Amino acid sequence: MFFTRSMVAYSSGLFGQHAGNLTWRYTGKYVTPKAIQSAFAYRWREKFGPGRDATLAKTQWVQFETVKLCYDDEYRKQRAMRVQRRNNRYA
DSSP states (O other), X not given: OOBOXXXXXXXXXXXXXXXXXXXXXXXXXXOOHHHHHHHHHHHHHHHHXXXXXXXXXXXXXXXXXXXXXXXXHHHHHHXXXXXXXXXXXXX
């Protein structure tokens, strides 16, 4: 949870706007919190490897499978093959 200077909790929209305004001020580009989250995740996986994806999921408040689907190419390929086999079974 993040707070404003007046100690009021940020809503998701207000936090996103604030993060975008800060990146605009310092870089001249508007960057969304999702882009920052993705950059953090790629850096995390580069530093710690895919074996720490469960910790990354907890850090980002998402499910483990969400992290695997977003950032693990091999997992996405394996999952796509499973879905295709399942669809072929019922076709």
